[in-house]
Amino acid sequence: MKTIDIMQILFFLVVLSTLAIPLGRYMARVYMGEKGFLDRLMLPFEKLIYRICGVNETEEMGWRQYAGALLIFNLAGFLLLFILQLIQGVLPFNPQKMAAVKWDLALNTAISFMTNTNWQAYGGESTMSYFTQMTGMTVQNFVSAATGMAVAVALIRGLTRRNSKTLGNFWVDLTRSVTRILLPISFVLALVLVSQGVIQNLHPYQTVQTLEGKPQVLAMGPVASQEAIKELGTNGGGFMNANSAHPFENPTPLTNFLEMLAILVIPAALPFTFGHMSGDKRQGRAIFLAMLILFMAASGITYYNEAAGNPQLAIRGVTGPTAMEGKEVRFGIVNSALWSTVTTASSCGAVNSMHDSFTPLGGMIPLWLMMLGENVFGGVGSGLYGMLAFVIITIFIVGLMVGRTPEYLGKKIEAREMKMVTLAILIPAASILLGSATAAATPSGTASILNPGPHGLSEILYAFSSCTGNNGSAFAGLNANTLFYNLMLSAALLAGRFGVILPMLAVAGSMGAKSSIPAGAGTISTHNSMFVGLLIVTVIIVGALTFFPALALGPLLEQMIMLGG
Amino acid sequence: MSRIIKNSVGMILLMTLILGIFYPLLVTGIAQIVFKSQANGSIIINDNRATGSHLIGQDFSLPQYFQGRPSVAGPGYDASASGGSNLGATNKELYKQVAEQENKIRTENSLAQDQNIPVDLLTASASGLDPHITPAAAYLQAKRVAVSRGVSVNKVNDIIAEHIEKRQFGLLGEPRVNVLKLNLALDRELS
Numbered sequence: 001m002k003t004i005d006i007m008q009i010l011f012f013l014v015v016l017s018t019l020a021i022p023l024g025r026y027m028a029r030v031y032m033g034e035k036g037f038l039d040r041l042m043l044p045f046e047k048l049i050y051r052i053c054g055v056n057e058t059e060e061m062g063w064r065q066y067a068g069a070l071l072i073f074n075l076a077g078f079l080l081l082f083i084l085q086l087i088q089g090v091l092p093f094n095p096q097k098m099a100a101v102k103w104d105l106a107l108n109t110a111i112s113f114m115t116n117t118n119w120q121a122y123g124g125e126s127t128m129s130y131f132t133q134m135t136g137m138t139v140q141n142f143v144s145a146a147t148g149m150a151v152a153v154a155l156i157r158g159l160t161r162r163n164s165k166t167l168g169n170f171w172v173d174l175t176r177s178v179t180r181i182l183l184p185i186s187f188v189l190a191l192v193l194v195s196q197g198v199i200q201n202l203h204p205y206q207t208v209q210t211l212e213g214k215p216q217v218l219a220m221g222p223v224a225s226q227e228a229i230k231e232l233g234t235n236g237g238g239f240m241n242a243n244s245a246h247p248f249e250n251p252t253p254l255t256n257f258l259e260m261l262a263i264l265v266i267p268a269a270l271p272f273t274f275g276h277m278s279g280d281k282r283q284g285r286a287i288f289l290a291m292l293i294l295f296m297a298a299s300g301i302t303y304y305n306e307a308a309g310n311p312q313l314a315i316r317g318v319t320g321p322t323a324m325e326g327k328e329v330r331f332g333i334v335n336s337a338l339w340s341t342v343t344t345a346s347s348c349g350a351v352n353s354m355h356d357s358f359t360p361l362g363g364m365i366p367l368w369l370m371m372l373g374e375n376v377f378g379g380v381g382s383g384l385y386g387m388l389a390f391v392i393i394t395i396f397i398v399g400l401m402v403g404r405t406p407e408y409l410g411k412k413i414e415a416r417e418m419k420m421v422t423l424a425i426l427i428p429a430a431s432i433l434l435g436s437a438t439a440a441a442t443p444s445g446t447a448s449i450l451n452p453g454p455h456g457l458s459e460i461l462y463a464f465s466s467c468t469g470n471n472g473s474a475f476a477g478l479n480a481n482t483l484f485y486n487l488m489l490s491a492a493l494l495a496g497r498f499g500v501i502l503p504m505l506a507v508a509g510s511m512g513a514k515s516s517i518p519a520g521a522g523t524i525s526t527h528n529s530m531f532v533g534l535l536i537v538t539v540i541i542v543g544a545l546t547f548f549p550a551l552a553l554g555p556l557l558e559q560m561i562m563l564g565g
Numbered sequence: 566m567s568r569i570i571k572n573s574v575g576m577i578l579l580m581t582l583i584l585g586i587f588y589p590l591l592v593t594g595i596a597q598i599v600f601k602s603q604a605n606g607s608i609i610i611n612d613n614r615a616t617g618s619h620l621i622g623q624d625f626s627l628p629q630y631f632q633g634r635p636s637v638a639g640p641g642y643d644a645s646a647s648g649g650s651n652l653g654a655t656n657k658e659l660y661k662q663v664a665e666q667e668n669k670i671r672t673e674n675s676l677a678q679d680q681n682i683p684v685d686l687l688t689a690s691a692s693g694l695d696p697h698i699t700p701a702a703a704y705l706q707a708k709r710v711a712v713s714r715g716v717s718v719n720k721v722n723d724i725i726a727e728h729i730e731k732r733q734f735g736l737l738g739e740p741r742v743n744v745l746k747l748n749l750a751l752d753r754e755l756s
Contacts, residue, residue, distance in 0.1 A: 008736060053575030054568065073573040080577055125645055135585030142584045143577070171572060178580070183588065190592045191599075197620050200596040200604040205645055208608065208615040210623040211630065211748055217645040218606055218618055224596065225589040242638075242647035245691035247620035248606065253738025310654050316667055318684040319701060325659060325688040326649040329634070329697035332739035336691075353691045354649035357659075451653035458653075477651035562655045 001307050005334035009299060012260060012338065017292070019265050024272025024284070030180045031153045031173065032277065042179045049175055060166035063509025066154055067502060069170040070147060074114050077143060081136045082110035085128075094129035095204035101127060108486040108493075113137055115497035116144035116379060118230070118237030118349055118472035119489060121481035125219035125240045130202055137237055138226045142186075145233030145266075146177035148381025151501050152270055153277075155385045158508025159409050160278045162516045167508050181266070182233060189262055190228040197251035200224040223248055231262035234379040236349030236472040244339075244352040245328055256335055256352060263348045267377040268292075270384040278409060282527035287387055290535045294376040298365050299341040305362035306337040312565060323362065326354030337362065340473075344369040347379025349472025356451070356459065356475040360562055363475070364555035367462050370469040372543040373428055373500075379470060385504045389421045391526070392507070394538040398524050407523055410516035417510055420503040427499030428468045429546045431492045435464040436550065444484040450477030453561065458554035463489060468496035611749065618644075622696040623745055628673070628713040630751070631698070631706050633744040634685050635666055638693025649691045663687045674709045697741035700729050714755055724750055 029036055050057045061069065085101040088094060101109070105121055112119040113136070124133070150173035157167050194200050203220045210216050223239045227249050230237060240246040250256055268288065275284020309322030327336045336353035343350050344366035355363050369376060375386035392406075392413055399406030399413075406413040439445030439460045449456035462475040467489040474480065480489065525531060596604035607619040617623055622633045624642040639646040652659035666687045670676065683702040703725045711718040728747045732738050 004732075004736070011736060049576075049579055052579060053572050055572055055576075069569050069572065072569045073576060076570075076573040076577045080581065123646065123648065125647065134589045135581050138589060139577075139581050139585040143580055171576065174576070178584070183584070187588070187592065191595060194592075194596040194600045194604050197603045197607050199606050200593050201606075202593060203605065206606065206608070206615070208617045210617055211611075211745065211752070212623070212625060212627055214624065216617060216621075216623060216642065218621060219645045219647075220606065222589045222593055224604075225592040240647050240692075242649065242692035242694070245649070246647050247618075247622075247692060247694055247696060251607075251620045253733040257737050312655070312660060313663060313684070313687075316663060316687070317679065317681045318687060319681045320684040320699060322684055323654070324684045325652060325654075326691045327688075328690050328692060328695050329685050329699055329741045330695075330738050335738065351691070354651050356651040356653060357649065359654050450651055451656045453655060455653035455655060475651070476649070477653070558653070558655055 001304065005303065005307070008334050009303065009338055012257065013292070013296070016261060016264055016268055019261070020268035020288070021272055023265060024269035025276055027181060027269060027273040028276035030176050031273070036180065038180055038184065046175055046179055050171065053171065055171040057169060057172050059169055061169055062165050063154070063158070063167055063505045066167050066170050067505045070150065070501070071498070073170070073174070074147060077140055078110050078114040081113055081140055082106055084132050084136045085109060088129045088132045091129065091131045093131035093134065093202060095202070096129070098127060098129040104483050104486040105481055108490050111490045111493045112467070112472065113140035113235070113237060114144055115470050115493045116148055116233070116235060116347060116382070117467060117470040117493050117497075118235045119467050119474070119493065120237055120472065121486060123241030124238055125221070130221050133226060133239060134222055138229060141226065141229040141233045141235040141237070142178055142182055143174065145182060145229070145235065145380045146174045148379055149177040149181070149266070150174050150381065151505060152381035152384040155388060155504055155508040156274050156277045158512035159388070159411070161512045162514070164512045167505070167512060182229060185262075186225070186228040186232055189232065189258065190224040192258065193224045193227055193255055196255045197247070198224040198227055198255060199248045219248070227259070228262065230350060231259045231348065232266065234263055234267065234346045234348040236343065238350065244350045245354070250352055253330060253335065256331055256339070259350070260339055260342045263342050263346050263350070264377050266380045267346050267383040270381065274384060280409070280527070283409065286527045286532050287391065290532045291375070291377050291387065293532070294536055294539065295341065295345050298345060298369055298376065299338055302341050302362050302365040303334060303337040305359045306333050308359070310359055310562060312562060323359055326357030328353065340366045341369065343473055344471060345374065345376040345378070347374045347382055347470045349466065351473050354476060355462070355473060356477045360455070360458070360555040360558035363458065364551060366473065367458065367465055367555065368543065368547065368551065370465040370471045371432060371547045372539060373425065374469045374471060375539070382470065382500070386500065389424045389504060390539050390542070391535060392417060392421045393425070393542070394531070394535045395524060395526065397538065398534060402522070402524070404522045404524070407517065408526060410519060411511055411514045412517065417507050420507045424500045424503040425542065428496045431468040431495040431499070432461070432464045433550065435468070435488055435492050436461045439464070439488065444482065448479040448482055448485060450479070454554050454557040458558065461550055461554055464492050467492040470496050609745070609749070617745055619743065619746065620696055622694050625744065625748065628709055630748045631703060631710060631744050633698055634695050635662070635687070635689045636693040637689045642694060644694055647692045647694055649693060650689045674706060696743050696745060698744055700725070700740055700742055703742045703747065710751065714751070716755055720755070721751070724754060
């Protein structure tokens with residue numbers, strides 16, 4: 001534990017909060033269709049997109065129509081990425097002559113990028129052509145993020161509109177998410193990253209002669225343009241195998257800082273967007289605060305455990321922090337621990353250190369954040385709609401305790417909404433636990449384990465949590481490129497994405513149709529510190545009760561083994 | 566339904582054109598003009614040939630050069646196969662590898678059994694391409710380098726001190742030494 005380390009964490013949180021507030025306001029204006037400074041550049045461009053695609057931008061969609069458009073669009077994106085990988089051998093921008101990707105890996109990868117997960121059972125620089133990376137991965141990084149943002153905005157509209165059958169227009173929300181938010185920020189960020197040393201070229205891999213006269217092949221590629229949206233869209237799929245630990249993806253402490261900011265800035269801004277769109281900024285602030293407090297606790301625990309390190313290495317007579325296996329010197333303990341929390345609190349999954357080599361408890365926090373459903377800031381869009389599910393659960397529990405009909409933003413929460421929200425929380429939990437149990441009980445599941453003992457179970461748990469949570473980071477020792485894992489995890493990816501999106505859109509639909517009732521003396525306030533506390537406790541209790549037994553057999557047991565020697 | 570399909574296909578193809586072709590090529594074009602060296606890998610040209618990248622670590626085994634961290638990228642520092650060991654904190658294999666590396670470093674640098682070793686020299690990095698070591702890890706190797714080059718330890722220590730990179734803006738990251746830059750400086754200043 002060092003003062004300079006704590007200062008780096010606090011500085012990050014201050015900058016993040018400072019940026020989130022104006023960005024949240026800006027995004028609210030984007031989604032409400034108000035005038036903005038990019039109008040002149042983007043309006044004609046957007047109109048052209050609508051015209052070519054046959055979209056009527058003034059049309060309002062009901063929740064079923066909105067969900068239908070989302071599903072078909074995602075299916076089209078999946079098919080395109082799947083096919084691109086199968087035929088990349090004959091496509092351009094392939095100086096390394098990468099061959100076609102095997103079908104089960106291509107299937108898993110296409111689903112993984114379509115669901116904003118970017119689980120990678122492959123090493124980027126040894127598998128994918130530049131063309132696939134650009135037109136496949138980069139594109140899905142944008143549109144899967146925009147899909148998540150669209151769902152969050154539709155849910156906000158459902159919660160705030162009255163007696164309305166519609167939630168907005170999916171195509172407009174999708175397009176404006178890209179043209180007004182993701183693309184402009186990515187463009188600027190990509191160039192800043194290049195200035196620090198992130199590569200951006202289409203050259204073949206370059207062979208150099210090292211100082212000792214040995215050949216060294218340097219992987220090349222259009223990295224920066226993908227890196228920017230990879231973080232900003234909380235996608236996380238590395239251009240290179242080592243992801244953001246690779247110096248060509250993340251060369252300096254500054255790029256590391258900017259990339260962490262990019263991961264969390266949209267998720268942290270969306271509660272404020274919610275506040276603006278609901279006309280009650282306090283509602284957004286309460287959700288942001290709950291997220292911030294949970295995040296501070298999580299990053300604190302991870303940092304504490306990584307800084308405390310591994311006593312089994314300490315006895316070897318070393319200086320410096322012991323938990324440096326799988327970490328880079330330029331980031332050290334604090335920036336590795338902080339990043340691991342940033343990437344799993346959100347649904348990003350990019351890594352700048354190898355989580356598999358973290359201390360057991362240090363690695364448990366990222367695992368647990370994913371199990372909670374990544375709503376501590378969370379993925380772009382998915383974080384907010386995930387947290388709103390917990391808000392509704394909290395209101396319901398509190399309502400039961402005081403014997404009042406639960407209400408949120410002046411609307412009654414009734415049986416249908418509760419069923420849908422429960423589904424949105426149970427489907428991912430079932431996917432994680434049943435998937436892990438299946439893998440742990442079958443030879444094809446356990447054959448992929450790298451580390452023996454309880455850590456092996458942690459690797460499996462991590463894989464299913466990461467895919468279900470649409471995170472994409474890994475305890476990468478697990479060999480996931482097998483038929484068994486490619487298919488099992490594909491199912492987890494789909495369950496975790498659409499098993500939450502569809503119920504939450506249904507909630508949006510039914511809440512939007514309700515009329516508003518005036519607040520009475522018994523109405524529970526959803527913006528005071530009491531509610532923030534209740535929300536935090538609900539998130540922790542649901543997460544703890546559901547996953548504690550599994551965590552006890554994995555990381556908790558391993559921590560005791562490590563301390564015992 | 567058929568309209569949704571038409572919308573979807575049109576939208577994904579158009580997005581692919583804009584985000585998959587236009588955007589990366591525009592960034593590439595600007596980067597190649599404004600940040601040419603960085604965009605192409607920060608390559609070092611030494612005696613008219615490319616000797617590596619400032620950002621990518623290299624495998625050093627000769628005694629007159631400082632060594633970087635253990636690497637599990639391919640056979641070691643393979644910059645087309647990045648990655649870490651992924652060994653868990655209680656894995657006996659990790660302890661074994663650390664012990665082997667410890668013995669190697671003690672032998673090469675003629676260290677006493679009770680002398681502590683900076684941990685970055687015993688543990689593999691995440692990328693396998695970590696270009697840096699801690700300043701302590703550099704000073705530990707100074708004596709070996711000085712002896713094999715026939716110069717004083719103070720001289721080598723001075724060069725190390727010049728090459729310590731501070732935290733960015735005095736706050737971000739960790740103090741570190743770029744091994745390749747340090748070794749290039751040795752060749753330049755001591756030959």
